[in-house]
Amino acid sequence: MQTLIQSALHKLQSEKRQAVEAxxxxxxVPVFFERHTQAVERALAVLWTALFSDSTMCLLATGGFxxxxxxxxxxxxxxLVSPEPLTEKQxxxxxxxxxxxxxxxxxPAVKSGSVEELCxxxxxxITGDTAFLEARFLFGNHDLxxxxxxxxxxQRDTSAFIEAKMLEMQQxxxxxxxxxxxxxxxxxxCPGGLRDIHTMLWLARVQGLAMPLTTLISQGVVTRPEAVMLLNSHKKLAAIRIDLHLAAGRSEDRLIFDLQTQVAENMGWHDDEHRIKSEKLMRVFYRAGKTVMQLNGILLPMLRGRVYSQAGRIVxxxxxxxxxxxxxxxxxxxxxxxxxxxxxWKAIGILQTRKDILTLAPKTLRNWWAASRKINRAFYGNPENRRRFAGFFKHGExxxxxxxxxxxxxxxxxxxxxxxxxxxxLQHDLFHIYPVDDHIxxxxxxxxxxxxxxxxxxLPFASALMHAFEKQHILYLxxxxxxxxxxxxxxxxxxxxADARRFAADHFLSKEESSLLxxxxxxxxxxSAVAQKEDIQDPDVIDSFCERVETQERLTALYLLTVADIxxxxPKxxxxxxxxxxxxxxxxxxxxxxxxxxxxxxVVGRRRQxxxxxxxxxxxxxxxQRKLWQALGPAYFVRHELREILWHTANLVHQTEAPQVRSRILPDSGTLEVMVFMPNQPRLFARLCRIFSRHSFDILAARAFVTEHGYILDTFIVQLPPGRAAADYPNVQSALEAEINNFIHGCDTTAGHTACGIRSRRSRHLPIAPGVHLSAEQDSPGWYTLEIVAVNRPYLLAxxxxxxxxxxxxxxxxxxxTLDERVEDSFVLFSPHLENPKKQLALKQALLAQLSA
Known part of the structure; x- marks a missing residue:
């Protein structure tokens, strides 16, 4: 038997290899399926002849096979089917x-038993029943x-089967x-994936509708253009799945980052100045999936409706x-x-304004979709069509x-x-997770x-602003x-x-509306850039921002758009x-x-007061109080907002020369705010950052400040470790405070922790180029601003x-x-020797080496 198996295995491997090479x-794709399926069937035939040639049993291929x-x-x-329950020998x-x-x-995934047992x-x-829906006779007793x-x-209840498959798809x-x-x-x-195509075919097959698609065309279930689109989408998705299996060397259905580039390369795509090969692959995948979802919207309701067509309808x-x-x-x-x-557009307008209407009827949708593919410049040029389109936004609901x-x-x-x-x-910037159209x-x-x-x-505050805003349609646009x-x-x-202005002119927006849009x-x-990258406590920053904004209307509109955009x-x-x-x-x-x-x-006076x-x-x-103001210095009140100042000063006023650490969990955010106060020393900021990284905290924001009397007053906003329940936060907080407290009192636990940390799979396979920009501050000799863009990882800030x-x-x-897997950090530095260009070059090279590690 082993010799037989080995011989069949060698032949099977050879035939599968030839199928892959071809x-x-x-x-x-169809040729590959045919050759691969036939190779497996020939291997099965060898085993069947050796074991069951004189049997009354039969073998069926089910499911995808x-x-x-x-x-x-x-x-x-x-x-594996037998007339009666399997005997011990069977x-x-x-x-x-x-x-x-x-x-x-x-x-193998094998079901065995008698007809009665299998039924x-x-x-x-429902999964087993679906597999038998596609059963195909292979060997043995054909009558059985x-x-x-x-x-x-x-025994199959057609309507129950259809409802179960529809629910299965929704889940x-x-x-x-x-x-x-x-x-x-x-x-x-996934939505629009291969299983959605299979679901359409199952709903047809369970009703006794003949296959293939060409027959469904003659039966009026599918139009010829729909059949062509479905076949093309299936071929594209199937081709990607074939190459995905080959690239992984195993059964793998997820287009994971580790394999996207290899699959794209195997399928013939190459990087160019605008797109990397994996982006081209994913765009083909999304468009094919979109076509499947389009057809789903027509064919599934239509196939479902065939079963319920006799039921009473309210018209x-x-x-x-x-x-x-x-x-x-x-x-x-x-x-x-x-x-x-x-x-x-009129039909869509009815769909928008009538809450009791959820969608277009399948045949109406089919005709609407066919006609919509002829939308052109003449359609756009019709003022009535443009008014209706603009009306979608003005109506809102x-x-x-x-x-x-x-x-x-x-x-x-x-x-x-x-x-x-x-x-x-796709947007491979390490923080967008949606294709651009889905993001918008x-x-x-x-x-x-x-x-x-x-x-x-x-969001009560943002909602209140939105309700009071008169030009909501401009925000939607x-x-x-x-x-x-x-x-x-x-x-x-x-x-x-330019696109926005052209749209505004064509869709009858006023001059003021067009300008705001x-x-x-x-x-x-x-x-977003000012709030996250600049010191918004600095009055000069606010002045500069207001010079760009100019009006309260623009400020409100920009705030609402920024909230919706982020x-x-x-979600992270x-x-x-x-x-x-x-x-x-x-x-x-x-x-x-x-x-x-x-x-x-x-500003300083108001915050200090x-x-x-x-x-x-x-x-x-x-x-x-005067002693505390003297220690902190006037720059402190420029750099910190009143909320932080009230928290800091309440803890520092009686201990202006005693090291201390304080923390508080910010409400509804999963973040922790940490204040560290101690005499300044070399490398303090780096060592503190290492403590956070070792405790699996992601540093979202950090404010380093040196007081007038030579102490650091550093404030960190850190993301609590992922996967921890809110009930665990106090314990996590206490453990962190205890270690930092030991550190500020002389017990340095950061020695030896120099690991760069592990980058995510996404950042390893879809990296961004690190950026370092150093600029001297005007009228402030020795002062510089350093801006860094890089892939986020543990210990990076340290x-x-x-x-x-x-x-x-x-x-x-x-x-x-910190923007998910991307960081955009800025630092204010003091170093007179950076006036030397060689020193600046050395700094940039050292930083780039670290960012690329």
């Missing part, structure tokens, strides 16, 4: 058969196979909504052209959209649903050609939620256009302005600490725009600080911006 040479869709490392789904042979399949490296086994197993399949058909899609799902999608189970007339059937919109004349294209629908079915990119360039376009629509969704009364509890110029190679904020598109990154970029980026940064900047700018003095003297009032209420003597210390550079201020 595929790599010609890339013919049954439908002939065998990938390089697919399981081999089989059913069970022994079945065990030998299954083991032989494993020895031949075929990964009973799938009664409550026919008996099993007939019995399964008789599968829900599991694909995590932040990593779009970056590393499962090509088999209501809307007007001469439209009627409502259930919760769907239908048309009397199936050629309405072709004859009168303006109804393409249901806008997200409308725009997602138009994007899914390609109407948005045909109406706005610039949109087509961003569909499925998520930002639009976030903006709409701010306007909804039912969602005002989520700003969300639509803010990233529309991504991927063109230039500054998308600048290039998008263009300004928001051009400056949509301004508030929340639509990556939004927390109460980052929200507080934006809100603080908004209030500071609003006071300045309202005429409040912003001179340093006034606020701290003095608190200390006085607490009974702190004025003499003690390693940067170590470089500065080795170069004998004094770190006076740090502003850390």
């Amino acid at each position: 595929y790599c040479a010609r890339r013919q 049954g439908r002939g869709e065998m990938y390089p490392y697919s399981d081999v789904d089989l059913a 069970q022994e042979k079945a065990g030998i058969f299954v083991q032989a399949l494993w020895d031949m490296q075929l990964a 009973e086994s799938v009664c409550e197993d 196979a026919k008996q099993l399949l007939q019995q399964l058909d008789l 599968r899609h829900a599991k694909s909504q995590g932040s990593g799902a779009l970056l590393e999608p499962n090509i088999k189970t 209501c007339r809307i007007d001469d052209d439209y009627y409502q059937v259930g919760n769907q919109l239908a048309v009397y004349d199936k050629k309405l959209f072709t004859r009168r294209p303006e109804h393409l 249901g806008l997200t649903h409308v725009m997602r629908f138009l994007n899914l079915y390609g109407a948005l990119e045909r109406y706005l050609p610039a949109w087509g360039k961003i569909v499925g376009l 629509l998520t930002v639009l969704h976030n903006m709409r939620r701010l306007a909804m009364d039912s969602r005002s509890h989520e 700003a969300a639509l256009f803010h990233d529309i110029a991504k991927g063109r190679g230039g500054d998308h904020s600048i290039e998008g302005v 263009a300004w928001l598109v051009e400056n949509h990154l301004l508030m 929340r639509g970029t990556n 980026l939004w927390n109460s600490w980052r929200a507080g940064l934006l809100e603080n900047l908004f209030h500071a700018a609003a006071r300045r725009l309202a005429g409040e003095s912003g001179s340093r003297t006034v 606020g701290a003095a009032d608190q200390l006085t209420r607490a009974g702190t003597p004025e003499k003690q 390693d940067i600080a170590e470089v500065l210390s080795e170069q004998e550079i004094s770190l006076r201020y740090a502003k850390i911006a």
